[in-house]
Amino acid sequence: MMVEQFIEWSGIINIAAGVILLVFWYSYAILLPYSKLSTTLSVLVSNRHWMPINILGVSGALLGLLGQGGIYVSQIEQVGWLGLIGYLVASVGTALLLGALLWDTILWPTLVDYDAGLLDFQGPIYQSKTFVPFFVVSGLIYSLGYVLVGVGILKADVLPGFGGVLLAVGAPLFGLGAMFGKHQVVPRSIGVTLLSVGLIWLGLAMWSYG
Secondary structure, eight states: OHHHHHHHHHHHHHHHHHHHHHHHHHHHHHHSOGGGOSSBSHHHHTSTTHHHHHHHHHHHHHHHHHHHHHHHHHTHHHHHHHHHHHHHHHHHHHHHHHHHHHHHHHHHHHHHHHOGGGGBTTSTTTTOTTHHHHHHHHHHHHHHHHHHHHHHHHHHTSSOHHHHHHHHHHHHHHHHGGGGGGGTHHHHHHHHHHHHHHHHHHHHHHHTOO
């Protein structure tokens, strides 16, 4: 009974994560001046909506991290080692995403107040030999984790397979989309939409588990 309740509550958490991530991402397009994004991120960070929007992102990522356990537990007997590895890698990847969102939320505004040029795409941070590789590696871990989770869902055949496909396709587009620089909006928007719908889809199935 406790396991079933855990899975059901995890389902609710995944639904909330999906909804919040959708609101978070599309608030960027509505409330932030993306049309002015060309050579620097500071035009977005200096906007008064930057912090509240990113707080939504932090909340969505945190809920997504918490909801991972329920996805794994709901199919633990059928998914085997693949499920465990996928759960661990996706959890690490989501934790790295959460850290990046916290960074964006707290540190970026301070940097802009000090020197807006620090966030130029050709500036010292984006051209750093450690900053970009860190985010690429984080995106790869995040993407790989959700691909494994998606494949595990298809293999286990306990939760809706379509939800697993949405995670496996959406997470890489969202996690690695930042590599496209000023053109990242389209792939990341598609990615976060697929990922969020996948979380909601799986969450609904988990909510009615058993």
